[in-house]
Amino acid sequence: MLKNFFKPYLFTGLHILVWVLLGYILLFYIPLTWNILIPTFFWLWQSIVLFFMIVIFYFNAKIIVPKTIIKDRTTAFLLWAFGIVVVMQFIAYFYTSQTDLHNKIAALLGFKKYRSRFFDNYVFTITLLVLGISTSWAMLQHWQRAAQHKQKIEQDKTMAELSMLRAQINPHFFFNSLNSIYSLTYSDIEDSRNALHTLSRMMRYLLYSTEGERTTLLKEVDFLKDYIALMRLRANSKLTITTDIPEKLHDYPIVPMLLLPLVENAFKHGVHATDKSEITIVIKQHETNLELEVENTFFEKSITSSEEGGIGLANTKRRLQLVYPHKHAMIAGINQEGKYKVNLQITLEK
Secondary structure: OHHHHHHHHHHHHHHHHHHHHHHHHHHHHHHHOOOOOOOHHHHHHHHHHHHHHHHHHHHHHHHHHHHOOOOOOHHHHHHHHHHHHHHHHHHHHHHHHHHOHHHHHHHHHOOOOOOOOOOOHHHHHHHHHHHHHHHHHHHHHHHHHHHHHHHHHHHHHHHHHHHHHHHHHHHHHHHHHHHHHHHHOOOOHHHHHHHHHHHHHHHHHHHHOOOOOOEEHHHHHHHHHHHHHHHHHHOOOOEEEEEEOOOOOOOOEEOOOOOHHHHHHHHHHOOOOOOOEEEEEEEEEEOOEEEEEEEEEOOHHHHOOOOOOOOHHHHHHHHHHHHOOOOEEEEEEEOOOOEEEEEEEEEOOO
């Protein structure tokens, strides 16, 4: 709670600290090492320079850079930079000519009379330094905002794709499942009741557990089990479904509907009406590491129609990159046995 209280002031406090350190080092530390009694008008000039540098820094970063460089108006920025250098030189000339600052400081240090009265190399250097840092800081902020905006668009897109997946499952999958259950009522009333109960659990999960950004691993795996159970009802005698899913799993937050597309693709592309088909689904867990392996019979004609239904492997990979960057590994392709195999490994977080 205390951390949240100070968080809004952290950025301002950091800037104040940087300016105090920069002002002390660049404007005050070196004169203090001269070991002479420096007149008041010198310290006044140093304070004036620091004030103008602060004004130039934020005016350049907040107003000039967004209206010039970010909008590809480089010439306008260069004109501004040249103009501010000229203005600072004029201010330096006016102050030093009125106070004879350079000659008095040179005399105190035992140097010869200061030659140039029209160009202040010190003010010129520090002005360019502040302009450079200010411009770099403004551009870095712009790039960060652009990256965050792009990521937000990608996240919104994947959430829309998730909604499309749910919408696709609701009418199509449930309609076919209800038909299978209806047929089951003629042969086994008890099994049909269990199937209806399974279907209701899936609908409840889709309605209430997939609205947020995270669900739980146990709910996601239970949904997967229910999906497989209902797909068994629709399976023909040529299809063999093998599952190895642990009864006990350590529960962690996980993105909803992340595992389903991989299993859905296996049933969609790995089942043939007349040929023998096999689907194997294995889930393993070691502490926070979750592994899903799906293997199915490869039918070339069916695998090319991946655009139908589901968000597909490509969109699943994009979701993983957004939500689990550097914390996942996914391999998909035909193995040595001629079957299509997908292996997904995720490091979950609490």
